Amino acid sequence: MLCQLSINNFAIVRFLELDFKAGMTSITGETGAGKSIAIDALGLCLGNRADAHTIRPGANKAEVSARFSLLDIPLAKRWLEDNDLDHDDECILRRTISIDGRSRAYVNGNPIPLAQVKALGHLLIGIHGQHAHHAMLKHEHQLTLLDSYANHKMLLDTVESSYHRCKTIEKQLKQLELDQHERLARKQLLQYQVEELNEFAITKGEFETIEAEHKKLANSTALIELCRSQLDILQDNDQANVESLLNTSISQGQDLESYDTELSSVVLMLNEALIQVQESSSELDRYLQGLELDPEYLEQLEQRLSKALQLARKHHVNANELYAHHQSLLAELNELDSDDDKLEEMRELLQKSQQAYLNHASKLSQSRIRYAKELDKKVTQSIHQLSMPKGKFSISVTFNQDVISPHGCDAIDFLVTTNPGQPLQPIAKVASGGELSRIGLGIQVITAKKVATPTLIFDEVDVGISGPTAAVVGRMLRTLGESTQVFCVTHLPQVAGNGHQHMFVNKSSKAGKTETSMTPLNKAQRVEELARLLGGDTITSNTIANAKELLRS
CATH class of the missing domain: 3.40.50.300 (P-loop containing nucleotide triphosphate hydrolases)
Incomplete structure (x- = not known):
């Protein structure tokens, strides 16, 4: 407090x-x-x-x-x-x-x-x-008053959370639908590009391989001539070749070694050189034997190499990047296909979320109807005490699933009749200013008892309100003050x-x-102040007596 x-x-x-x-x-x-x-x-x-x-x-x-x-x-x-x-x-x-x-x-x-x-x-x-009773004429304030009395915060929070979830999904779905035309155009282009690259079906590292193979076959004549020339120099020339010269040098080196062992390392190096020459000759001979002139295979390589370069230019990538580009387009196309699936999933999710919202809103509406009936009786009893003995108060709760909000689907209307035989009508149409303030005060006191606020101020x-009605209001507030x-x-x-x-x-x-x-004020001062409120500037023995009576009662 x-x-x-x-x-x-x-x-x-x-x-x-x-x-x-x-x-x-x-x-x-x-x-x-x-x-x-x-x-x-x-x-x-x-x-x-x-x-x-x-x-x-x-x-x-x-x-x-x-x-x-x-x-x-x-x-x-x-x-x-x-x-x-x-x-x-x-x-x-x-x-x-x-x-x-x-x-x-x-x-x-x-x-x-x-x-x-x-x-x-x-x-x-x-x-x-x-002026709180004037706010009571507004339907949104009527809803707030009913919910405050019902104190079903968990239901309200669930409905609000469900509402915002629906709105979030709606926003995402709308964005997907707006992007759908753009995605469709992109998908058609990708399908054409991927189909073209699928048909060519280049494999990883293939371009580098065919480029090297083509270079080799395109220069096969020169390779053969150069290999034969090398073999001739190394070992095939009858008049002079590297291998025979090395053998002569080794023989002379061995003679030198017999005179001076310090030259043994020279002989060793010459022998190693001879081995290297012989291995090089063998490698060149093996390579030459495997080298073939195949014009048909060369033409096939030229065609594939040319197609790869053509596609690379068309797709604005380097030829050695064509395989990676193909894989990238495939991934993008699959993602667009998944977006189509996502669009359908989003529509289904929205439908489920909307149904969940309506289920929560329906439970909230049932709670409102229950507490509205309870509040009807209490407010009706209250206005009877406040000099409206024939009055009747009722709260209309209308559920409309086509009108959704964070607060549910209910339209709330406070209805009242102040005279017997008259039908219940919206409070704004039938209640006079004095009646409205009395009804409003009754609702405020009743809802204040239900809401767990430790301190209440009534300004x-x-x-x-006046006369006997004022005395009833005073007793209502005093009773409220007990708790x-x-x-x-x-x-x-x-x-x-x-x-x-x-x-x-x-x-x-x-x-x-x-x-x-x-x-x-102490008791005597309270009597004097109440007398002033009763009689104005002139305080008489009668007003003093009335003031004392008010305190006693």
Whole structure:
């Protein structure tokens, strides 16, 4: 619950430090005294928009802080723990606004973004403004009220998640369909190119092989002549050849070695040279024997080499890259084929996701129907107590699977009849301003009991209500205050008198400056304030007696 609120240089407040208790706290004061300033300041702590104009004239900075006890707020404790913010069963929200319009927010002394402050604030306080009943005319707000009462957050989250999944798949499918024409054109080109390369069927490393073979066969005559010439030099020439000359040299070297063993290494090297020459001759002879002039095979090689070069030019690659290019085109074509499969799979997935969404939305709709019936009875009972004895309230829940949203497929309409014999009609058509505020107040009180918010603020929600009806409203809020901390800004003595405690807002002027203060009232002061609310400026013994009676009742 809210334990303390401190306000510095905010609007016409110079300094306020307020301590609060459990139960219902009535807040009253003269018109224009600033009864809602404390609520506006609290709103800043909860992440509302900051404005430099709210800084008290003459000050450079406004600062507001609120201290909450977390003993009975496990959700807030968990939120602080999840966000690595220490709490010790207490939470302090602080907000500063500088004259240049900049603002900063802190939780337990740690600076955090406003979005996080707002997320935490929803777990701590619920604020019901004086115009809340007008928002009730909007169907989306009616849906929010029903869902708040039903408290089926898990169903709502499931439907929203399912909705976004459908939208994501729809987006992906749309992109695939937009790309389909481009893919089809590319696929037709690839099919032609791949078919051409399939027909040629070049293998890995083949171009290098046929290029080398062609070079060899194209130069076979020269190769034969050169090989024979080499063999002639090495061993075949009868007059002089390398082998015979080496043999002569070796023979002479052996003679030299017999005179001087130091020359034995020369003989050794000459013998090795002879061996190398003989092996070279053998290799050349073997190569020459295997070398054939085959014009037909040469022509085949020339044709394949020419075709490879032609295809390489056509595909804008080097001839030795033709095999890799062929494989790349094949892979791309297979991928496009798989994209076609993916398109069909995506359509099936979307259909399944849409059906899953409708199943979740249907369960949510059934839950809404169930809680709508429950809320119908309670609101009808409430408006009977609020001087509409013949009134009837009903919530229409219409499921339309053709209209989908993150919140389901339901159209919600609050229906009411205020006079016997009249049919139920949309609330906007039949309820007067006073009736609307009473119905709205009844719904707010009922839904507030169901929602686990530890502190509730009702800011002049009793506008348009008076007399016995006001007394009923007061009793409703007091009953709510037995289980929840309630703050009620009101101008009605019948409501204010039901508070467990009472705070008075006063505006005063001194030395040309206006200042607002808020003070708790003791029992005697409460009687005097209630008498003022009952009788205006003139307080008589009768109004005093009536005020005492209000407190007693």
